[in-house]
Amino acid sequence: MQTPMDRLADFDLTPDQRQVREIVRDFAQKEILPYVEQYEKEERYPLELVAKLPPLGFMAPMIPEEYGGAFQDVVSYGILMEELARVDWVIASVVSVANSLVAGSILKFGTDAQKQRWLPQVADGSCLCSACLTEPGGGTDLGNMKSTATKVAGGWRLNGTKVFISHADHAGLFFVVASVDLSKKHGGVTAFLVDPRETEGITIGAFPMRTLKRDKLAEVHFEDAFVPDDALLGEPGKGFPVLGSALDTGRFSVAARCVGQAQRCLDLALPYALEREAFGQRIGEFQMIQQKISDMTCRTQAARNAVYQLGRMKDAGVPRASMESSMAKLMASQAAVQNALDAIQIHGGYGLSEEYEVGRLLLEAKSLEFGEGTSELHTKMIAEFMLGIRKQ
Ligand SMILES: Cc1cc2nc3c(=O)[nH]c(=O)nc-3n(C[C@H](O)[C@H](O)[C@H](O)COP(=O)(O)OP(=O)(O)OC[C@H]3O[C@@H](n4cnc5c(N)ncnc54)[C@H](O)[C@@H]3O)c2cc1C
Missing domain, CATH: 1.10.540.10 (Acyl-CoA dehydrogenase/oxidase, N-terminal domain)
Incomplete structure (x- = not known):
C-alpha cells in the first residue's frame, strides 16, 4: 500500500x-x-x-x-x-x-x-573496501595528516596510524592517504590503493566503540609497509583533489543513508503512536506527539529532496556540487539525529530498552554527523561558499 x-x-x-x-x-x-x-x-x-x-x-x-x-x-x-x-x-x-x-x-x-x-x-x-583517512590527531583537518609515504626502489614505504576504520578486518582493498612531504601539508597528500592481505607491515587492531559493535571499527598501523609503484592512485602530492572528489561523492551517499535512517525512525514511531495508550486514548492523538510526527515527516522529506536534487545535479554532469553536497549532508544527518531523538521520546522509557530499535538508531545516526565531514565543517563550508571565500 x-x-x-x-x-x-x-x-x-x-x-x-x-x-x-x-x-x-x-x-x-x-x-x-x-x-x-x-x-x-x-x-x-x-x-x-x-x-x-x-x-x-x-x-x-x-x-x-x-x-x-x-x-x-x-x-x-x-x-x-x-x-x-x-x-x-x-x-x-x-x-x-x-x-x-x-x-x-x-x-x-x-x-x-x-x-x-x-x-x-x-x-x-x-x-570489500576500507577508507583509511582519519588519524589519531584528527579527521577533519586532513591536510595536517602525519602518515608518511617514502619513495624507495620499486615502490613506497607507508608509516602511520589510521583510526575509526570501518570494515578493515574484512577488506581486500584499502584506500589510503599519506603524505610524501609533511611540510607541504595539503600539497604532500598522496592516495594509494593497498592490498592489505599482500602487504607486510600492516596490523589491524580493535577500535572499540559504544555503538555499531557489529561493524568492528579498527585502527590500522602501517610500519614500513611496502607498496609497489602501481599502488599509487594519481600522482605523488596530488592526493588532495582525489580525496576531495571521493568525499564529495561520499557526502551524497552518507546524506542518502541519513534519509533512510530518518525514515526508519518514522517507520517505528508511527505504529507505536497508534498503539500505545495513555489517559484513555492513543498517544498519537495528543498534540505534542503529533507535533513530533509532523516535524519528523517534514525533516525527512526536506532532506530527501536535497539528496535527490544533488543526485540530479550529478546526473546532469555538474562535476563538483560541493556546496549542495554539504547542504544535503548537513541537513540529512541532523534530520536523522533529531528523528531518532523524537522517536525515542514517543516510545517513552521503552525507547531506551533493548526491546525496541530506536535507541540504537540514535548513536548510529549521530555517527553520520562525523563521517565525510562533520556538521561544523559543512556549516563552515556552506557559509564560505555563500560569502565567496571558498570556490570549491
Ligand atoms: C562510526 C564511525 C565510522 C567511521 N568510519 C571511518 C572510516 O571508515 N574511515 C575513516 O577514515 N574515518 C572514519 N570515521 C572517522 C570520521 O571520519 C571522523 O570522526 C571525522 O572525520 C571527524 O574527525 P575526528 O573525530 O578526529 O574529530 P576532529 O577532527 O578532532 O574534530 C573534533 C570537533 O572539532 C570540530 N572542528 C574541527 N575543525 C573545525 C573547524 N575548522 N571549525 C569548526 N569546528 C571544527 C569538529 O566538527 C568536531 O566537532 C568514522 C567515524 C565514526 C564515528
Whole structure:
C-alpha cells in the first residue's frame, strides 16, 4: 500500500528509479532487516548479509557494466543507499565506502590497469573496501595528516596510524592517504590503493566503540609497509583533489543513508503512536506527539529532496556540487539525529530498552554527523561558499 510519504518520495522519479526503490526495499525488508538485531546482540560482522548483495547488483551501484557493475544513475544510487540504511547502518556503509570513496576514486583517477584489477572484484563482492583517512590527531583537518609515504626502489614505504576504520578486518582493498612531504601539508597528500592481505607491515587492531559493535571499527598501523609503484592512485602530492572528489561523492551517499535512517525512525514511531495508550486514548492523538510526527515527516522529506536534487545535479554532469553536497549532508544527518531523538521520546522509557530499535538508531545516526565531514565543517563550508571565500 502506498503511504502519503511514498507518494512524496516517488513523485518525480522515473519509472526505472521507482522500480529500483521497489526492488531494493523489498530485498532490504525481507533479507536484511529481520537479522540485524541478532548481529548487533552477537556483535558479529554481517558477512552473510553482505554476501546477498552482489548477485542483485547492489554491491556496485556506481560501477559501470563494463567492470561488472550495475550503474544506472546517481539518483538510483541514492535510492539504494536510502533503502539499505533504512534497515542497516553497516550494510549501507559497506556499499557506500566501496562505491563512493573507493570505486569512484579509481574510476576518476585510476589507470586502466587499476580499473581492470580492482573494479570487478569490488562489484562481485570478493573484495570489500576500507577508507583509511582519519588519524589519531584528527579527521577533519586532513591536510595536517602525519602518515608518511617514502619513495624507495620499486615502490613506497607507508608509516602511520589510521583510526575509526570501518570494515578493515574484512577488506581486500584499502584506500589510503599519506603524505610524501609533511611540510607541504595539503600539497604532500598522496592516495594509494593497498592490498592489505599482500602487504607486510600492516596490523589491524580493535577500535572499540559504544555503538555499531557489529561493524568492528579498527585502527590500522602501517610500519614500513611496502607498496609497489602501481599502488599509487594519481600522482605523488596530488592526493588532495582525489580525496576531495571521493568525499564529495561520499557526502551524497552518507546524506542518502541519513534519509533512510530518518525514515526508519518514522517507520517505528508511527505504529507505536497508534498503539500505545495513555489517559484513555492513543498517544498519537495528543498534540505534542503529533507535533513530533509532523516535524519528523517534514525533516525527512526536506532532506530527501536535497539528496535527490544533488543526485540530479550529478546526473546532469555538474562535476563538483560541493556546496549542495554539504547542504544535503548537513541537513540529512541532523534530520536523522533529531528523528531518532523524537522517536525515542514517543516510545517513552521503552525507547531506551533493548526491546525496541530506536535507541540504537540514535548513536548510529549521530555517527553520520562525523563521517565525510562533520556538521561544523559543512556549516563552515556552506557559509564560505555563500560569502565567496571558498570556490570549491
Ligand atoms: C562510526 C564511525 C565510522 C567511521 N568510519 C571511518 C572510516 O571508515 N574511515 C575513516 O577514515 N574515518 C572514519 N570515521 C572517522 C570520521 O571520519 C571522523 O570522526 C571525522 O572525520 C571527524 O574527525 P575526528 O573525530 O578526529 O574529530 P576532529 O577532527 O578532532 O574534530 C573534533 C570537533 O572539532 C570540530 N572542528 C574541527 N575543525 C573545525 C573547524 N575548522 N571549525 C569548526 N569546528 C571544527 C569538529 O566538527 C568536531 O566537532 C568514522 C567515524 C565514526 C564515528
